[in-house]
Amino acid sequence: MKIGVLYxxxxxDExxxxxxxxxRGHEVTKIDVRDQRFDLTEPPAAFADVDLVVDRCLATSRSRYATRFLAAYGIPVVNSPETAAVCADKAECSLALAGAGVPTPRTEVAFTKESAMESIERxxxxxxxxxxxxxxxxLLAKIDSRSAAEAILEHKSTLGHYEHKVFYIQEFVAKPGRDIRVVATDxxxxxxxxxxxxxxxxxAAKGADTEQFELDDEARDLVARASEAVGGGLLGVDLMETNDPDAGHSYTVHEVNHTVEFKALDGVTDVDVPARVVDWLEGEAEAADEAAVAAP
Amino acid sequence: MANCPECGGEVSLHDDAEVGEIIDCGTCGAELEVIDVDPPVLETAPELEEDWGE
Structure with a gap:
């Protein structure tokens, strides 16, 4: 099959x-997103005849728009623009997880320094x-005091892009010095x-040590539910372990990534990660092909 | 073999180098983007953007 890798x-990882x-003998077309111009109805020539596009854009903004255009042309793309839109924005992702009943850290969004400070104090x-x-x-900030909060909110308000004035405030989860990254397909x-x-x-990008981890049934269930909540696809689901005095050991899902990097996982696990990912992508391409044939 | 656009030093590409890959100049440490592999062409890599990631 003919696979387009958008990058x-x-x-x-790519x-x-x-x-x-x-x-595996697939024809691969590397498509540099920086060279493309997206018309409202006609796809760029680089996408002609591809059975499936795998979005591996490094820039979230490009990923969101490019997948949206590809879907509008009827070109199968992984991940879907719906998944990309949810995962790209932490507020959207938190809403999706909470809406699906997936445990996720308590979070508030506020739009002014004053209301953000109220959230922080709460x-x-x-x-x-x-x-x-x-x-x-x-640009993540762990805030230990009111004076630090005031400084960070002031800096974000004054120096940042308008998106930095969407204050996303979250409880600090006292994880046991580690979190869990799961690469999952649907x-x-x-x-x-x-x-x-x-x-x-x-x-991992901050230099954390990585080690293979065996998921228990609860974690597997949360990964499945988190994936479904954001629209499914090839995802990196991040979990933190919690240890509530009443509820005991459990997990909370703090993030779902839609252009997941997996080289670190591939380096520590027995699983051939790219092979498993391509197994799944082949299935997606076949399903898209069958759907196209069945369409009137 | 190509020349680093930053310092002019010689940079050799691995056999499996891909267009779009980022490599470091061994002389000056600059991040370089592989523009072509045959013959090798290098340009200074784009600066990290705020929305880059996974």
């Missing part, structure tokens, strides 16, 4: 995918302020790892 930077596709210290758009643990885990760090941020 703006070829990371190790190299793994490209290698797997080529090894959560108490420490609490966390995050940008609604962003990744790799960047809610079925491909593999999981823990990301451990002395720092409160445990992103």
């Amino acid at each position: 703006s930077r070829i990371r190790h 190299k793994l995918l490209l290698g797997e596709f080529r090894e 959560f108490g210290y420490p609490c966390v302020v995050k940008p609604v758009i962003g990744s790799w643990g960047r 809610g079925e885990p491909v593999g999981a790892m823990v990301r451990s760090s002395e720092h409160w941020l445990t992103n």
